[in-house]
Amino acid sequence: MRTFKIFGALLLMLAALCAKAARVDTVQVHSNAMDKTVRVLYIVPDVALGQGSQSCPVVYLLHGYSDNYKAWIRIKPNLPQIADDKGMIFVCPDGENSWYWDSPLHADMRYETFVSNELVAYTDAHYATVPRREGRAVTGYSMGGHGALWNAIRHQDIFGAAGSTSGGVDIRPFPQNWLMKEQLGEYASNKKRWDEHTVINQIGMLDQGSLALIIDCGEEDFFLEVNKTLHQRLLARGIDHDFITRPGGHKAVYWNNAIDYQLLFFEKYFQRAGVIK
Numbered sequence: 001m002r003t004f005k006i007f008g009a010l011l012l013m014l015a016a017l018c019a020k021a022a023r024v025d026t027v028q029v030h031s032n033a034m035d036k037t038v039r040v041l042y043i044v045p046d047v048a049l050g051q052g053s054q055s056c057p058v059v060y061l062l063h064g065y066s067d068n069y070k071a072w073i074r075i076k077p078n079l080p081q082i083a084d085d086k087g088m089i090f091v092c093p094d095g096e097n098s099w100y101w102d103s104p105l106h107a108d109m110r111y112e113t114f115v116s117n118e119l120v121a122y123t124d125a126h127y128a129t130v131p132r133r134e135g136r137a138v139t140g141y142s143m144g145g146h147g148a149l150w151n152a153i154r155h156q157d158i159f160g161a162a163g164s165t166s167g168g169v170d171i172r173p174f175p176q177n178w179l180m181k182e183q184l185g186e187y188a189s190n191k192k193r194w195d196e197h198t199v200i201n202q203i204g205m206l207d208q209g210s211l212a213l214i215i216d217c218g219e220e221d222f223f224l225e226v227n228k229t230l231h232q233r234l235l236a237r238g239i240d241h242d243f244i245t246r247p248g249g250h251k252a253v254y255w256n257n258a259i260d261y262q263l264l265f266f267e268k269y270f271q272r273a274g275v276i277k
Contacts, residue, residue: 022080062140100147139163218248
């Protein structure tokens with residue numbers, strides 16, 4: 001009888017655990033701007049599902065060059081558990097190798113419009129979100145770190161917080177890399193365009209306190225120096241931000257660790273904004 005009771009209790013505990021589980025969906029989101037559909041991975045906490053669902057803040061997670069919408073859940077497999085623990089929705093769009101700009105050369109690569117307009121509108125229409133800037137953050141790694149800051153700085157009416165980990169925050173030292181010239185043209189003959197499409201030259205749009213910012217980079221990362229320069233320019237403008245360097249290179253093991261600190265930063269931001277308790 002005692003064994004039966006213990007077994008029954010274990011079954012009840014297992015049922016309770018199964019009942020509380022973030023849902024992971026892959027959705028095809030249509031972009032009118034690009035005239036195509038984009039795959040997006042949604043990780044939705046239990047509290048945002050079903051009848052009586054609770055509105056949750058949203059963190060948009062952007063992947064790096066040569067990866068796709070599945071990148072973040074591969075890098076951080078416990079994102080569903082984190083979504084449940086923190087009461088956050090995670091949205092992971094496929095950004096191809098776009099650098100998350102609206103390419104001046106290709107109409108089917110307008111990922112700034114997609115991320116900051118179409119995707120946000122779709123998410124708010126289909127999920128239990130907090131549909132205002134105080135309920136949205138965006139971050140990413142490498143190309144996605146550039147894309148997160150690019151979109152957040154240029155769309156401060158949409159995003160209240162932003163981050164970058166190992167971000168390519170100044171693209172100009174790397175004119176032959178990562179297909180950027182496919183989106184912008186050759187650097188040598190399009191220097192003005194490259195100047196206009198690099199994150200580090202967007203910070204003039206920031207005012208003190210207009211955007212909650214967290215930036216980190218590994219000490220062995222090839223993007224370390226451009227991140228340090230961005231940090232110094234933000235300091236010179238009097239823009240508060242968290243800036244962290246720690247041992248590590250341009251690798252998934254670094255991003256797996258770094259995202260924990262970024263999500264804690266966003267959680268505190270959402271708490272200050274009264275979005276979560």
